[in-house]
Amino acid sequence: NALSLSTTTIANDKLLDGLLVSSFDEASCFSRYQSYLYRKASSHKPSKYLIFKLRNYEHLHQSCGPSTKSYNKVMRKGTKFSKNDASTKCKYLVWTASNGLGNRIVTLVAAFLYAILTDRVLLVKFGTDMHGLFCEPFPGTSWLLPRNFPYWKDQKHIETYESMLKNNKVNTSHELLPAFIILNLQHTHDGHNNFFHCDQSQDLLQRIPVLILWSDQYFVPSLFMIPSFRQDLSKMFPEKDTVFHHLGRYLLHPSNEAWEIIRKFYEAHLAKANERIGLQVRVFNTHRAPHQTIINEIIACTLQHKLLPDFDMQKSATSPLKKPSKAVLVASLFSEYGQKLRTMYQANTTVTREVIRVYQPSHEERQKSNNDMHNIKAWTEIYLLSLCDALVTSPKSTFGYVAHSLGGLKPWILQRAYGETIPDPPCRRAKSMEPCFHYPPKYDCRANSTVDFTSIFHHMKHCEDVSSGLRLV
């Protein structure tokens, strides 16, 4: 009957087609069960197998998470070798923060996927600058790394996996392996040259109970290169470009404090518009292209792709302004973008007679990634962008990647501008909604030579905005 059908539909929508479980207390995290009221239902459904893997993961996290017997047992060992570790089924992946919030979030999602694939429990080391951003994602347990973690403060003297590879410890017996190691996948560290995607590395890593991850990269394409993960991955993600879209919506729920800001802003400015266009303007070097060039580029891009209407220079039309309107959400560190665009649309009518309203929630002027309020603003703006109907984003920006991947959108990516010339074309549509992995490996583990992985894997392409990067498509 119709009533039960619609109740089922709502339950489905609310739980994002089965990604989420219904067992959480609603008041502890309003965004978890309210996001569906603000974002259109995704046209991409998670596979049954992905849902199965998530439920399994939740179970593992409950039995191995903080303050369980197994957790205490593994952590007590500290640097000692991992003797007898075959006896514990619990292994851990500790996520640590580096770089800005966008980088941190793409790494977090990549780490979660790695944890699922290797039956590890993901624990996050959040400082005060990240504590207020997200809800707990796993039911009946916590993902926060306890303060009594042996290396909370000092990780410097822990062995790294590269030094182990170099010293040829791959075949070392269990007793001589350390219980904790650092897995350094920072782009500044080894860039294109690490061996993480090689089977021999994974053989070694899987024998070590606690991995401490240092990374600022979306290394998911590396996971797709590892033969032992391939089958699981293709069952979990029959549509390969939905990895972040599904895992991000599963994992990243704005805290009540962040949600209050998002909801209020959305209801005040975005809810009533017929269409919401998000503009993410990340300028890495303000000397290379003046703000006006980038404004002109944005106008050229939005016009060319009919995201926003042209200005009516003749002021020929006399019909009254149509009420239907578009809301433009501008996210940028600089106030110039919102201000200039707002002035332009206030001073001119548009050829379609639509009213264009421009909003910019904040302008922080510079990146301050270790500051709580600054990160809340960044997170709420990323989330608001993800609720838009279409996005124009800046090249090489992980801030933009998180917004479009969460939203399930393929953005129009602006081209890098120099001086006063507007690039032609001003922007290009992304081939996929996945984030770009900026520094993917170039080493073919079997052939022991350099390779372009797009020639081996057809579901990987070079990114529109970073030619040496890789994106799943």
Ligand code: GDP
């Ligand atoms: P990326 O450097 O563009 O890849 O993105 P990240 O998020 O890793 O680092 C940029 C950081 O600068 C963000 O996390 C914010 O702290 C800040 N930031 C950059 N753009 C914006 C913006 O549009 N709004 C706000 N509130 N902060 C921004």
